[in-house]
Amino acid sequence: MASTSPVFLRLMANAVAVANHAGNIIREVMSKGDLGIVEKGVNDPQTEADRRAQQCIIGNLNKKFPLMSIIGEEDLAQETNVELVSDIDKEVLNLRCPEELVNVTEEDFVVWVDPLDGTAEYTAGMLDHVTVLIGIAHKNRPVGGVIHQPYYNYKNDKAGLGRTMWGIPGIGVGGFKPIPPPEGKRLVVTTRSHMTPVVQQALEALKPDEILRVGGAGYKVMLLMEGHATAYVFASPGCKKWDTCAPEAILTAMGGRLTDIHGTPYSYASTEMHPNKRGVLAAAKSDDHKWFVENIPDEVKQLVQGS
Ligand SMILES: Nc1ncnc2c1ncn2[C@@H]1O[C@H](COP(=O)(O)O)[C@@H](O)[C@H]1OP(=O)(O)O
Numbered sequence: 001m002a003s004t005s006p007v008f009l010r011l012m013a014n015a016v017a018v019a020n021h022a023g024n025i026i027r028e029v030m031s032k033g034d035l036g037i038v039e040k041g042v043n044d045p046q047t048e049a050d051r052r053a054q055q056c057i058i059g060n061l062n063k064k065f066p067l068m069s070i071i072g073e074e075d076l077a078q079e080t081n082v083e084l085v086s087d088i089d090k091e092v093l094n095l096r097c098p099e100e101l102v103n104v105t106e107e108d109f110v111v112w113v114d115p116l117d118g119t120a121e122y123t124a125g126m127l128d129h130v131t132v133l134i135g136i137a138h139k140n141r142p143v144g145g146v147i148h149q150p151y152y153n154y155k156n157d158k159a160g161l162g163r164t165m166w167g168i169p170g171i172g173v174g175g176f177k178p179i180p181p182p183e184g185k186r187l188v189v190t191t192r193s194h195m196t197p198v199v200q201q202a203l204e205a206l207k208p209d210e211i212l213r214v215g216g217a218g219y220k221v222m223l224l225m226e227g228h229a230t231a232y233v234f235a236s237p238g239c240k241k242w243d244t245c246a247p248e249a250i251l252t253a254m255g256g257r258l259t260d261i262h263g264t265p266y267s268y269a270s271t272e273m274h275p276n277k278r279g280v281l282a283a284a285k286s287d288d289h290k291w292f293v294e295n296i297p298d299e300v301k302q303l304v305q306g307s
């Protein structure tokens with residue numbers, strides 16, 4: 001069965017398994033207590049969990065898809081002797097493949113890996129903000145995404161720890177139940193740890209009923225996926241392609257939209273620069289997305305143009 005499945009489904013099914021394994025690594029590093037924090041820049045930490053999770057994800061995907069471009073957040077020499085993840089997600093492997101991807105070979109996919117999104121929150125013990133993000137792009141656009149949340153349910157002893165969500169535009173989503181945001185309310189989610197005067201100016205102009213400040217691009221998009229927020233607004237260049245590729249794929253699969261703050265989608269080609277210099281604007285409903293694009297002030301748009 002596996003060998004006859006399209007490369008795309010094998011890639012998605014392996015991405016789910018390897019994201020789960022990265023979640024085990026993230027919990028193991030935390031439980032040992034020594035996070036091995038390195039400051040890569042201002043307010044930009046990296047831990048032993050970021051490093052080991054990336055080695056695991058890229059090492060395994062590389063072994064199975066040696067000709068594919070894989071771009072990870074952390075700047076590391078790839079170890080060759082990483083622990084092999086032998087499982088594969090059977091449910092995802094058996095999904096219907098989007099028609100246009102059935103015959104695509106591994107050379108034509110680009111995979112964007114954020115081994116641990118929400119590192120600042122991980123080091124601060126805000127564990128539900130942490131996710132593992134694996135986004136798959138084809139012809140510059142996200143065609144599949146996996147978000148693993150290693151600490152889902154960590155405050156509840158009885159329930160299972162961790163969960164994995166996936167989405168394939170044109171096919172659907174799994175691992176969670178999409179819930180629309182409340183009608184008639186404007187709930188905006190934004191950065192917790194990278195606030196700037198321009199981010200604040202954009203938020204004020206949108207007159208939200210509530211502003212939710214949480215960590216990680218993955219966690220913010222999860223709040224959109226499950227009806228806790230109307231839009232994710234970040235009028236600043238800090239996010240990178242590995243932060244948005246997987247979340248965009250899942251949001252698109254459930255009818256939402258993720259773009260820059262001007263309403264233009266990002267390209268995920270392997271040659272693309274890593275930063276999302278024109279900010280991030282996402283919503284679970286495309287009508288809401290349109291409203292937010294129209295209501296972000298021109299002055300803010302001029303300040304976040306990516307030049
Ligand atoms: N100025 C920045 N420098 C480095 N990473 C950033 C910056 N701004 C955002 N990010 C990345 O985008 C994610 C979402 O941003 P925020 O939490 O501020 O909304 C962060 O968790 C971080 O990802 P990571 O934790 O993977 O390094």
Ligand SMILES: [Mg+2]
Nearest residue numbers: 044045073119
């Ligand atoms: Mg980081």
Ligand SMILES: [Mg+2]
Nearest residue numbers: 114117118243
């Ligand atoms: Mg990130």
Ligand SMILES: [Mg+2]
Nearest residue numbers: 073114116117
């Ligand atoms: Mg990261």
